[in-house]
Every structure is written in C-alpha cells, then in structure tokens.
Amino acid sequence: MVYRFRCQHCSFVVWSASKDALVDAVGSHVLDHHRQRVTKHDFRLRWDCPYCESTGQYHGLDDGIEKLKRHLLDHVTSLVESGVHVTDNIDGTGNVLVRSPHGSAASDNARVHLLSPGDIVVFVTTAPDERLRLLHDELREWPAQTVIVTTKSDVLENVSGIDSSEMPLELVQLDGRLGLSGLGETLSRVIKEYEAAAGRIAVEFDILSELIEKFDLRTVFKLLHVLGQRAKRADALAHYHIDSRARSESTINILGKAFDLSVRARGQRFVSESPPGTG
Ligand SMILES: [Zn+2]
Ligand SMILES: [Zn+2]
Structure with a gap:
C-alpha cells in the first residue's frame, strides 16, 4: 500500500509506503508554508492557525513549533490518499x-x-x-x-x-x-x-x-x-x-x-x- 499527499498550495507531492514517514514529511512541508504564523516575543512563541481560530502560546520554542506542526497536520491529513502508485x-x-x-x-x-x-x-x-x-x-x-x-x-x-x-x-x-x-x-x-x-x-x-x-x-x-x-x-x-x-x-x-x-x-x-x- 502506497500513500500520497498533494499540497494544496504548491506542486509538492510526496508518496510513501510508510504512513508515518509520509505524515512526517507532510508536517514539515505544511509548516514551511505557515512559518510567518509564528512570532517570538519575550522568550515566548506564539502562533495562530491559518485554517481555524486556534492560537498557541509556549515557553519552549521547539515545543511550540512541534505543537503547531501537529495542529496543522490535523487539518490536512484527510488529504492523504491511499492505494496509489507514483506513476x-x-x-x-x-x-x-x-x-x-x-x-x-x-x-x-x-x-x-x-x-x-x-x-x-x-x-x-x-x-x-x-x-x-x-x-x-x-x-x-x-x-x-x-x-x-x-x-x-x-x-x-x-x-x-x-x-x-x-x-x-x-x-x-x-x-x-x-x-x-x-x-x-x-x-x-x-x-x-x-x-x-x-x-x-x-x-x-x-x-x-x-x-x-x-x-x-x-x-x-x-x-x-x-x-x-x-x-x-x-x-x-x-x-x-x-x-x-x-x-x-x-x-x-x-x-x-x-x-x-x-x-x-x-x-x-x-x-x-x-x-x-x-x-
Ligand atoms: Zn506546498
Ligand atoms: Zn487550526
């Protein structure tokens, strides 16, 4: 079984037989599109979601980025298709x-x-x-x-x-x-x-x-x-x-x-x- 994700914002397409490997790549890619949603202020990181009303505020920078990635993934994983071939x-x-x-x-x-x-x-x-x-x-x-x-x-x-x-x-x-x-x-x-x-x-x-x-x-x-x-x-x-x-x-x-x-x-x-x- 091979999975595929096609980005809605650009021509990026990723395939993998491993759903975990695919989701990981999708998370990083979607995050790259929305980096500007992240602001840093007084050692705190804040983001607001481009898809919904959610916002997040974190003391740990890495932690905040990871949370945003997870949140964005919740919005896009429904776009993952299965049973496909690269060609x-x-x-x-x-x-x-x-x-x-x-x-x-x-x-x-x-x-x-x-x-x-x-x-x-x-x-x-x-x-x-x-x-x-x-x-x-x-x-x-x-x-x-x-x-x-x-x-x-x-x-x-x-x-x-x-x-x-x-x-x-x-x-x-x-x-x-x-x-x-x-x-x-x-x-x-x-x-x-x-x-x-x-x-x-x-x-x-x-x-x-x-x-x-x-x-x-x-x-x-x-x-x-x-x-x-x-x-x-x-x-x-x-x-x-x-x-x-x-x-x-x-x-x-x-x-x-x-x-x-x-x-x-x-x-x-x-x-x-x-x-x-x-x-
Ligand atoms: Zn893209
Ligand atoms: Zn959201």
Whole structure:
C-alpha cells in the first residue's frame, strides 16, 4: 500500500509506503508554508492557525513549533490518499527520472516500486548481479520475463546463492563501443519482442550518468525522447536513475523535458516538487 499527499498550495507531492514517514514529511512541508504564523516575543512563541481560530502560546520554542506542526497536520491529513502508485498521474507509462544517492536503500526502494507493475522487466545496467539479487530478495516471485541488457559478460556466474534456472531470463550483450543510436535500436528491438506478450513492460535504465559523461547532451536528449515515446506506444514504463550527489545532477535539468515525471527518492519516500518537464 502506497500513500500520497498533494499540497494544496504548491506542486509538492510526496508518496510513501510508510504512513508515518509520509505524515512526517507532510508536517514539515505544511509548516514551511505557515512559518510567518509564528512570532517570538519575550522568550515566548506564539502562533495562530491559518485554517481555524486556534492560537498557541509556549515557553519552549521547539515545543511550540512541534505543537503547531501537529495542529496543522490535523487539518490536512484527510488529504492523504491511499492505494496509489507514483506513476498514476502519467497512466503508468512513459519516462520517469529518479534522483537518489547511488547505492542507497532509497534507490532500491524506488526500483522495487517502479518495477513492480511490470510483468516483463528489462534492465539496462552495468550491475546485473545486483539487480537480480534485488528481484530475488524483494519480489515474491520472478517476473514472467526478465531481460538484462549489459556490457558485462558472465552475468550469471557472479550471482551466488540464487537459483536462476527457474527464471525466464534473456541476456542481451551490448558492445561497449556501441553508439547511442545502436543502444536505442537494441532497446527498441527488446520492447518490440515483448510488446505483444501478455503483461506490462517495465524498464530500468541505470546508465544515464555514463551516457551524459560520454555523449553530447542533445544526442542523449534525443535518445531519451525516442525511448519515452516508444515506451508510451508499448504501454510501458521506463525509469532512469541518476545519482543525486553526482555532478551530472545539475546537467540533468537540461534534460528535464525528456521525462514525464521526476522524483527524488529519500529514505522510504518519493518527493516531486516541480511539474513534469521543468526538471
Ligand atoms: Zn506546498
Ligand atoms: Zn487550526
């Protein structure tokens, strides 16, 4: 079960499978909108509620702020929706950008959430062993089909302790010298191969940072645009990971319009602060 809160005052949206984690983020966000309601006078803190007649007066500053946060939450928790998916607003198709610290629990959480609607799971990755490990640990059963597109060889030899013999798996070996159009064609071919099959396709694209370092931005933008259109036609969802601590993070703003949705993964939460296409 995933919960969602959409702010009524701005474009902030937060999702989480943990209601506590969600409510915590909502409290801080709503409080930020109403900081001007707090005044300090003679070591005392006073606030008045923007929604009702309530006021509060406290000797402890932190205590007063916390009370206001709790009070504001009472007004807005009815806006929390449940049983949603991050991609509901885009009909579960197209391109989603995920910013999170590389190798974090937050990025794995995003992977699981964005792959889980897929029956056919496609990875474009340099870490196929880690992705198979994640599927094994987090999903109750193997997807109907898993496709790994990678430059790595001997993929299965590096995955210890997992019996992949029962797993429907296609390995697509990429030539590391392949240009962007070659990569695009390969992915398009993979999507075509499974487009007519029963179930939905979910693509995880891990190598966006590498592409940004290696190729010029216009060509990368074109590839992303084409892949997004291709995904929509196939009713598929593609998501792209970028390290929120990497230098390419600022560059990625230029690519904003290539994505239908952009979220930050933090802990157990996803946050979207700007409408699609503005980064
Ligand atoms: Zn807001
Ligand atoms: Zn109130």
